[in-house]
Amino acid sequence: MPRPRQALLTRGRIVEAALALIDADGLDALSTRRLAAALGVRGPSLYNHFATKEEILDAVADSVTATVDVSGFGRHDWPEALRHWARSYRAALAAHPHVVPYLARGPGRRPAALTMADAVYGALVRAGWPPARATHVGAALRYFVAGSALGSFARGFVEDPSLYAAHPHLHQAHRLAGHQRSVDEGAFTLGLEALLHGLVAEYAATVAPRQPVTGPG
Structure with missing residues (x-):
């Protein structure tokens, strides 16, 4: 079978991308729209892994801890x-x-x-x-x-x-x-x-x- 053109979206990829956005521009810079764009996906795709933006922030914070x-x-x-x-x-x-x-x-x-x-x-x-x-x-x-x-x-x-x-x-x-x-x-x-x-x-x-x-x- 041909390889997918895009890596599968995972919780780990979402957290990594969200942390990169926060590191670059601060907490206020994180939005689901910007995060989806950074990952090359549509916004609703994020909600297959996280129900809310707050859950994403929790996962980001916990990844640092x-x-x-x-x-x-x-x-x-x-x-x-x-x-x-x-x-x-x-x-x-x-x-x-x-x-x-x-x-x-x-x-x-x-x-x-x-x-x-x-x-x-x-x-x-x-x-x-x-x-x-x-x-x-x-x-x-x-x-x-x-x-x-x-x-x-x-x-x-x-x-x-x-x-x-x-x-x-x-x-x-x-x-x-x-x-x-x-x-x-x-x-x-x-x-x-x-x-x-x-x-x-x-x-x-x-x-x-x-x-x-x-x-x-």
Whole structure:
């Protein structure tokens, strides 16, 4: 039989094309009309795979979350596991910053997002954090990671020395954009380590004393 002239439309192709549109032009740029055109199909064809645009966005968001590495929660103690997860989470979001506002709404019904939340929360509870406090810890890290991926602090300053002439403490601000990666990654690392340091201190003061004492062996 002759080969089809066009690849079959699949959920995976739709999600990939939708993510490419969002990456290029932002969340507001995604419409079923533009998506269908990008895929070379008619609009109604999309609804054989997704009932609504919201379902497409959910699948796109979950495809990003699915790239986050949560394996550290089975291999490391909770502070190192959080560190490993937070770095992987930020890398996934920073690669697709236009998706972050949608992801920030929470996991909803998305499978990968629920799996990630379960991994983080479960590891913290197993370590002895009270359930309510484990929720706070996971949420605090999520807020921090999402915020760091939304934009660049360094790129917020333009490369025009004259703009900062009236601000004596900003006389080097025009250089920040040229050092974007080191500035933004350095700030993320500093914030992450400060958060973890504070959490380890709280754990030592409030959680560890309540842990059961086990005998030898």
